[in-house]
Amino acid sequence: MKDELNLLKKDKARLKELQYLVEMEEWITEEYEANYERLRLEGGHALSPEVKRQGLLQVLMYFRKMREVAETVTETEVKLTLPEQTSPKGNKFTIEGVVDIIREKDSTTMYDVKTHDADYVKANKEDYIDQLNVYTHIWQNLRNETLNGTAIIATQFPRTLKKAIDADEEEKLIRELEKWNPVIPIPFSQEKVEDTINKFACVVDRIENREFHPPSVDELQERIKGTKQRFATRVCRNCDARFSCDAYREYAQKSSSFSGGFAQYINDLGNSDEVENFTNTNAFETPPPNDINDLI
Structure with a gap:
């Protein structure tokens, strides 16, 4: 009898969990549609049905894979600003960025969500290190808050996961989701911050001087x-x-x-x-x- 009661409790817990997931994905879909319409009306640009569908799938798969992260984010779309910067040629500019923050006990982690694929991020880490170094500098020095880690969340699907989604095969989808690792830890170094800000400054000067030279x-x-x-x-x-x-x-x-x-x-x-x-x-x-x- 005791074993049967335990099994019944487990079944109820599992049913409650499945109901929660269904309700969350329905809510995500509704919010996605509403946000899309707001952006379409504000910006005057529309997406094709397939592109819109792929965007929604990225959000849903992100929740399925990164549910623990998604549910523990303590601050979303935190705006970081480094104002009153001056370029070598005297142009004033401000660096801004938006990140998500997770605080757990004595640890704080900064996440920057990108619509890039994980392999590209891993192969071009330097590009992301520069950006997150500046965000870290703003967080720790201007906001005077400790940061224990930074990472990129790359939401674009690997090819194998995309095939599993298109094939609509649940078992294959579960396997590919388990293999997918969209979180790429990014090391930060305060020593590089000045160089990174100087890179931004040089770009500002080139823009202001209308120096738009294409690559060779x-x-x-x-x-x-x-x-x-x-x-x-x-x-x-x-x-x-x-x-x-x-x-x-x-x-x-x-x-x-x-x-x-x-x-x-x-x-x-x-x-x-x-x-x-x-x-x-x-x-x-x-x-x-x-x-x-x-x-x-």
């Missing part, structure tokens, strides 16, 4: 660390200014894929998935509200 054709052809893609594919194909860029034009003319001359070059809207998403944007959706007040 050789750089466009290089593979980006942590990916199998060339710089031109990963970066330039997502740049709206590529058609007026001398380096990209030269790269395209040398590419064997551009055999149709100028007409093919100017009509290149990206890979087939990007073209389909662009074409289908809003095509199959129910007309959304036209006034942001309708969402309140």
Whole structure:
């Protein structure tokens, strides 16, 4: 009898847990839709149904995988500001960032959520170290609060996990979720903060002086660390200014894929998935509200 009661308690606990997960995912979906409509109305930009679906899946999978982190975040979207900075050429600028904070007993960890893939983050850690070093400097020196660790949460799916989601195979999905590790610890060093701020300052000077020099054709052809893609594919194909860029034009003319001359070059809207998403944007959706007040 005692064993049966224990089993009954376990079944009830499991049922309660499943009910909680269902309710949370329903809430996440509703909030995602509401936030999307607010951003669409405020910014005037829409997403195709597939791109929107992929965004929601990233949020849902993040909750499933990172539930412990998600439920223990004590401060979300904390705005960090380093004001009144001056560049070498006298330009004033401010560095700002947004992070999530988790406090557990005597430990505080800073998380920066990125829509990048984990392999790319691991292969290009220096880029993230520079950014988080500045955030750490702001947190510890300007806010006078101790920080015990920093990490990037890379929400983009590994290819194997994406295949499991698309195949809708629950067992395979569970296995791939277990293998997926989107949290990448990032070491921080206060010694590098000054150099990082100086890098920002030099970029500000170049922007103010309108020095917009594209990378060379050789750089466009290089593979980006942590990916199998060339710089031109990963970066330039997502740049709206590529058609007026001398380096990209030269790269395209040398590419064997551009055999149709100028007409093919100017009509290149990206890979087939990007073209389909662009074409289908809003095509199959129910007309959304036209006034942001309708969402309140």
